[in-house]
Amino acid sequence: MDELARDFFGRHPDLSLAALGSQANRASLDLMPAGCSATFYAAEQHPSLVERYRDANALAFPGDLTLPGWVLSDLYLLPGAIGMLACHGRFLEVPTRKRLNLGPDDVAIAAAYYAAPTVEPGTFIGVSLLSLVPKIVAGAWVKALTLKMLRAKRLRGVAQWASPAVRVHTRMGPLRVVSSVPGTHEFRAKSFVYESDLTDALAWTGAMARRAGGTPAEKIPAADTERLAALCERAEGGERIFVVPPGLDAGGNVLIKYGQ
Ligand SMILES: CC(C)(COP(=O)(O)OP(=O)(O)OC[C@H]1O[C@@H](n2cnc3c(N)ncnc32)[C@H](O)[C@@H]1OP(=O)(O)O)[C@@H](O)C(=O)NCCC(=O)NCCS
Structure with a gap:
């Protein structure tokens, strides 16, 4: 890095x-x-x-x-x-x-960029990127x-599926889909909670350089909030689901991988 x-x-x-x-x-x-x-x-x-x-x-x-x-x-x-x-x-x-x-x-x-500390040592919540x-x-x-x-060792944050920020976030590596957004967030319906593991320095560097990726198993249109909400539900149920770099393709699809 x-x-x-x-x-x-x-x-x-x-x-x-x-x-x-x-x-x-x-x-x-x-x-x-x-x-x-x-x-x-x-x-x-x-x-x-x-x-x-x-x-x-x-x-x-x-x-x-x-x-x-x-x-x-x-x-x-x-x-x-x-x-x-x-x-x-x-x-x-x-x-x-x-x-x-x-x-x-x-x-x-x-x-x-601002990320807020949490009650879990080493874990931060991404709050504001501009x-x-x-x-x-x-x-x-x-x-x-x-x-x-x-x-930071681990980052969680809220992102909008269709935002170019998803491409920025995947420069830290794949985003594990954690859940839908708890509470009354203004953009709740078009957002998700993600987690980035920041402990693997080599993987992070590779993602920053866009060397790392992964073949997506599925491409879901970022505007298809119903399918994406179902994905959040599955993640909440314990399934491991990732948004893989670069996160969004030129056609506005979210790049999804399952497992691992
Ligand atoms: C999101 C934001 C931080 C990105 O700024 P930036 O890092 O200077 O943006 P860049 O021009 O370097 O583009 C970042 C990536 O998004 C892509 N991108 C930019 N605009 C895009 C668009 N309209 N549609 C799709 N992708 C786009 C770029 O191709 C680039 O992808 P890459 O990393 O694979 O090269 C900036 O646009 C911003 O401040 N937006 C308003 C606040 C906001 O939405 N913050 C995020 C909240 S989660």
């Missing part, structure tokens, strides 16, 4: 890795994930960076999913840290920069490096 990460930052020298969280969390993070140096910003001392994160988040998640300020403080910054790819404003496309009210030399957030710079795999890189900063 170190070599791939070096190559990514070599190709994008304007990007740098950062973590933003409560001062108390600094010591628990690995600030050299995959050999990349990360700058830690204590949220208490960098309120304008917190604002910039909130603005970037609002751009990526408008409407129903807008992040309330208290959730950002209580559930993101206090228990953990947000991983970021930082850059100068000029790295962003002009319309994006304008919508964020950023000058060319302002510090900007190109991509960010990228404002498409086509350079920024989403997968910020996700992978943040999970490494957090020393």
